[in-house]
Structure formats: C-alpha cells, structure tokens
Amino acid sequence: MALTVGLRPLTRALLRPWARVPGAALGRPAAGSGDGVRCFGSPRVLVEPDPAAGVAVMKMRNPPVNSLSLEFLTELLISLEKLENDKTFRGIIITSDCPGIFSAGLDLLEMYGRDPAHCAEYWKAVQELWLRVYLSNLVVIGAINGISPAGGCLLSLSCDYRVLANNPKYAIGLNETLLGIIAPFWFKDVLVNTIGHRAAERALQLGFLFPPSDALQVGIVDQVVPEDQVQSTARSVMAQWLAIPDHARQLTKNLVRKPTADRLLQQRDADIQNFVRFISRDSIQKSLHVYLEKLKQKKG
Numbered sequence: 631m632a633l634t635v636g637l638r639p640l641t642r643a644l645l646r647p648w649a650r651v652p653g654a655a656l657g658r659p660a661a662g663s664g665d666g667v668r669c670f671g672s673p674r675v676l677v678e679p680d681p682a683a684g685v686a687v688m689k690m691r692n693p694p695v696n697s698l699s700l701e702f703l704t705e706l707l708i709s710l711e712k713l714e715n716d717k718t719f720r721g722i723i724i725t726s727d728c729p730g731i732f733s734a735g736l737d738l739l740e741m742y743g744r745d746p747a748h749c750a751e752y753w754k755a756v757q758e759l760w761l762r763v764y765l766s767n768l769v770v771i772g773a774i775n776g777i778s779p780a781g782g783c784l785l786s787l788s789c790d791y792r793v794l795a796n797n798p799k800y801a802i803g804l805n806e807t808l809l810g811i812i813a814p815f816w817f818k819d820v821l822v823n824t825i826g827h828r829a830a831e832r833a834l835q836l837g838f839l840f841p842p843s844d845a846l847q848v849g850i851v852d853q854v855v856p857e858d859q860v861q862s863t864a865r866s867v868m869a870q871w872l873a874i875p876d877h878a879r880q881l882t883k884n885l886v887r888k889p890t891a892d893r894l895l896q897q898r899d900a901d902i903q904n905f906v907r908f909i910s911r912d913s914i915q916k917s918l919h920v921y922l923e924k925l926k927q928k929k930g
C-alpha cells in the first residue's frame with residue numbers, strides 16, 4: 631500500500647524512530663522471543679518483536695491517556711510502516727502500556743485553539759493512521775486493556791479482531807456527540823460495517839460508550855476475557871489467523887475493506903477541508919472548551 635506519511639519534515643525530524651527504548655526496554659529480550667531479540671521502538675511506541683512467531687506486540691505509551699497527538703500518531707505510523715515492510719512479521723498486536731486506558735482518542739489539544747494549517751496537518755495524520763491500520767497486510771489484533779472512546783475506538787475497530795478486558799470501566803464507542811462534535815463519515819462507516827446500520831445509528835447519535843458485556847453483545851468487540859488473559863488470548867487468536875495463507879487472507883481483507891477505504895481515499899483533501907472548517911467554528915471551539923474544562927474539573 632503506497633501511503634505517504636505527509637507530515638511536516640520538522641515533525642518527522644524531531645522524532646527518533648527506531649531509537650532503542652530507554653530504561654525498561656534496553657537490553658531486555660522481548661517476551662516469548664529467543665535470546666538476543668530486543669524490544670525496539672520510539673519514545674511513545676514500544677515494539678516487542680517475536681520473530682519466531684512472526685508477531686510483534688506494539689504497546690502505546692503516551693501517558694497519561696494515550697491521546698493521539700500529532701507526535702504520537704507520527705510515531706505509530708513509523709512503527710507500523712517499519713513492521714509492514716519487514717518480512718519477519720505477519721501479525722501485530724496493538725495494546726496499551728498506560729494502565730486502564732487503551733486510548734482516550736484524538737488529542738483535543740491538537741484541535742482546540744489551533745490554526746487551520748495545524749488542524750489540516752493533524753487531520754491528515756489521523757487519516758493516515760486509519761488507512762494504514764485498516765488496510766494493513768498484517769493481521770492486526772487489538773488487545774484492548776482499557777477505555778477506548780472515539781479515536782481510540784476507531785483504532786480498535788480498524789483491527790481485524792478485538793479482545794477486550796472484562797472491566798466495567800473499559801468502555802468502548804464513538805462518543806463524539808457527547809463532546810458536541812460529530813464522528814467523521816469514515817468513523818461512521820467502520821462502525822456500521824462492524825455492528826450494523828441500526829445499532830450504529832443509535833450508538834452514534836447517543837454517543838454510546840459500551841461497557842464490556844454490552845460491547846460483546848452489540849459486536850463492537852469480538853471477545854471479552856478476564857483482564858489478565860487479554861494478551862494471551864490475543865496471542866492464541868493470532869495463531870488461528872496466521873494459520874491462513876497470507877496471500878489468500880490479504881486479498882480477502884482487501885476485498886472487504888477497500889470500498890470503505892476508497893470512500894476516504896477519493897476525497898481526502900475535501901475531508902481535510904471539511905474538518906478544518908468544522909473544527910474552526912466558534913460554536914465547536916466553545917464545545918471543546920467546555921469539554922476540556924469538564925475533564926479538568928473532574929479531577930476536583
């Protein structure tokens with residue numbers, strides 16, 4: 631898949647992709663891998679490779695809540711691109727290194743009080759991440775070990791299979807309307823593809839965040855397991871998916887997903903312009919302000 635990352639050279643130059651991860655990751659063999667196989671990654675994305683299995687575990691660690699800032703998106707994109715281009719890997723498991731949070735979704739501070747050029751650059755990176763995960767040739771499994779609203783839910787929905795930890799706090803859904811904003815059409819499309827038109831219609835308008843039992847029932851996740859079994863379940867599901875010949879699985883995935891991705895690919899620039907126009911409105915900026923204040927006040 632030929633996707634351009636399309637971020638400012640400065641943004642990319644600021645990052646140090648593939649630097650050895652300081653501290654915990656340094657010199658520590660990846661779990662389940664043979665001696666000498668090291669974790670690698672970037673400051674916010676820890677990659678634990680298991681070359682023997684052809685699998686890499688990608689841990690998001692952008693504390694406190696794994697909000698998808700521009701820098702974090704860029705690091706995720708670079709990690710994904712690298713894994714995609716390395717023939718060692720046939721599958722990745724996306725999970726979180728932030729306790730209790732899979733991802734709080736898009737970083738509201740990238741959209742609040744920012745100028746149009748910044749918003750456009752940000753939105754392009756959001757599109758890019760979605761396209762890369764959604765159309766990945768790798769098997770992508772979400773080991774969802776925390777709450778995942780809005781953009782966090784989109785990331786989960788873009789995986790091939792979702793395993794959610796059974797903790798009532800770990801709700802998942804597209805809650806944009808609760809913020810006074812709307813889910814973009816491609817977020818909506820992915821939700822409709824996953825849970826069906828009627829369920830998506832209700833969930834989107836009411837900004838539902840489904841706790842695990844409801845999430846399983848509506849089909850927004852594929853499996854709910856005890857929290858300490860999320861990673862092992864993701865590994866065994868991965869083994870099932872990797873039993874299928876890659877070429878057949880990849881072509882089938884493309885057949886199913888391409889029409890949805892094409893809807894965005896055919897109008898990416900217009901989508902960016904729509905986003906910038908929408909997010910720049912005074913009323914929307916006001917809604918974001920109110921929501922951010924609410925998040926602050928929650929702390930007491």
Ligand SMILES: CC/C=C\C/C=C\C/C=C\C=C\CC(=O)SCCNC(=O)CCNC(=O)[C@H](O)C(C)(C)COP(=O)(O)OP(=O)(O)OC[C@H]1O[C@@H](n2cnc3c(N)ncnc32)[C@H](O)[C@@H]1OP(=O)(O)O
Pocket residue numbers: 694695697731733734735736737738739777779780781782805806809811812813814815904905908909922925926928929
């Ligand atoms: C015509 C139309 C065209 C285009 C489409 C138009 C518009 C679409 C536009 C946008 C789409 C956006 C999708 C999104 O993803 S929006 C983000 C949605 N996310 C949320 O609602 C989650 C908000 N966060 C929370 O609910 C909680 O933080 C939590 C449950 C995830 C975690 O709770 P905690 O109690 O553990 O932590 P907090 O104290 O609440 O947070 C810590 C810290 O982090 C800040 N923060 C939280 N979430 C975000 C975020 N998403 N972005 C930026 N910052 C976030 C929070 O404010 C705290 O900061 P401080 O420590 O107070 O500084």
